[in-house]
Amino acid sequence: MTASVKTGAISIRGVGKRYSEDAPWAMRGFDLEAAPGELVAIVGASGCGKSTVLRMVSGFEGPTEGEISLDGAPIKAPGPDRGFVFQDYGLFPWLTVAENVEFGPKQAGLGRAARRERVQEYLELVGLTRVRASYPHQLSGGMQQRVAIARVLANKPTVMLMDEPFGALDALTREQMQADLADIRRRVGTTVLFVTHSIEEAVQLADRVVIMTGGMSHGVPGHIRRIVDIELGEERDPTSTAFTDLERAISEEVHAKL
Ligand SMILES: Nc1ncnc2c1ncn2[C@@H]1O[C@H](COP(=O)(O)OP(=O)(O)OP(=O)(O)O)[C@@H](O)[C@H]1O
Ligand SMILES: [Mg+2]
Known part of the structure; x- marks a missing residue:
């Protein structure tokens, strides 16, 4: 970074x-x-x-x-x-925090190891590594918005x-x-x-x-x-x-x- x-x-x-x-x-x-x-x-x-x-x-x-x-x-x-962050977070409710962040890099065809590294990097950036396995509904609004930001930034916009x-x-x-x-x-x-x-x-x-x-x-x-x-x-x-x-x-x- x-x-x-x-x-x-x-x-x-x-x-x-x-x-x-x-x-x-x-x-x-x-x-x-x-x-x-x-x-x-x-x-x-x-x-x-x-x-x-x-x-x-x-x-x-x-x-x-x-x-x-x-x-x-x-x-x-x-x-x-160009990443978009909305008021209502717009996370995929059926994916975990880590999977939400991994979504863009996966779409972009990034390999498994590189994806794991990318997810780790951006979860660390927003201070959410501990809840990587949680689902969005289990998080507070502030945490959900952090996931949304990490998810956008993981695409390196x-x-x-x-x-x-x-x-x-x-x-x-x-x-x-x-x-x-x-x-x-x-x-x-x-x-x-x-x-x-x-x-x-x-x-x-x-x-x-x-x-x-x-x-x-x-x-x-x-x-x-x-x-x-x-x-x-x-x-x-x-x-x-x-x-x-x-x-x-x-x-x-x-x-x-x-
Ligand atoms: N998809 C759309 N189809 C038709 N008109 C639209 C569409 N989106 C926005 N508008 C109109 O364009 C104008 C500007 O809307 P916009 O949503 O950009 O305003 P805004 O400044 O973001 O307002 P707010 O602060 O309420 O979010 C409004 O009159 C709105 O009705
Ligand atoms: Mg508006």
């Missing part, structure tokens, strides 16, 4: 999405360049198109206009280079897409997961696009925060209002003035009228 990964550059240019020809634009005019290893958080009111952006980067949806590329290659379909990944967790577990994600990211160097409803979480984790606004219910396509740099360094204290100032500034933009 190395933190010097230089792949995972995401380029989103002039992207708009309309879910059908007679539907209004869900979102439009989206431009974002994410550097390898960067964590970009996306915040904004419900319906502004945050999940739509992630799905297009994943390749599950195509943009109606504009272009999305990863390391210079246009994104045309889903691929193991260059990009991790996270859609409100900690939204279903209690406050304490959520804080722990945020700290762990920051640590994991430093170790694997994966680029992360992270959608959250929590502005505090965005300021805690991100290098930059994309503030989206609008959406079909506003009669205006969802779009970027502003992109804010979070220059707080690695150790972030949510009670510091610098932190709360950023939180307040972003909150004002999120709640401002169109």
Whole structure:
């Protein structure tokens, strides 16, 4: 594992999405360049198109206009280079923790010994080696989400897409997961696009925060209002003035009228 990964550059240019020809634009005019290893958080009111952006980067949806590329290659379909982590974990309930993590590498044709090593490596990364033989329903929500993260990372993706990944967790577990994600990211160097409803979480984790606004219910396509740099360094204290100032500034933009 190395933190010097230089792949995972995401380029989103002039992207708009309309879910059908007679539907209004869900979102439009989206431009974002994410550097390898960067964590970009996306915040904004419900319906502004945050999940739509992630799905297009994943390749599950195509943009109606504009272009999305990863390391210079246009994104045309889903691929193991882009892992998706959902709020509801999305684990296979009939597979053990280890088998869930092994799933992707097995699909990719990795041999048995290499798979075992890979599973061990990523279970260690998320601190779950002890429950490798358990089934998802036997684990807490936080542990299930760790399995989901390990399962994605076991494919060695260059990009991790996270859609409100900690939204279903209690406050304490959520804080722990945020700290762990920051640590994991430093170790694997994966680029992360992270959608959250929590502005505090965005300021805690991100290098930059994309503030989206609008959406079909506003009669205006969802779009970027502003992109804010979070220059707080690695150790972030949510009670510091610098932190709360950023939180307040972003909150004002999120709640401002169109
Ligand atoms: N598969 C779909 N078919 C048709 N319309 C869709 C589809 N998915 C999303 N939309 C519409 O696109 C718009 C943006 O939806 P999206 O899910 O991206 O918003 P969001 O910002 O993620 O919202 P939330 O915060 O509630 O998750 C919404 O108006 C939604 O109804
Ligand atoms: Mg969403």
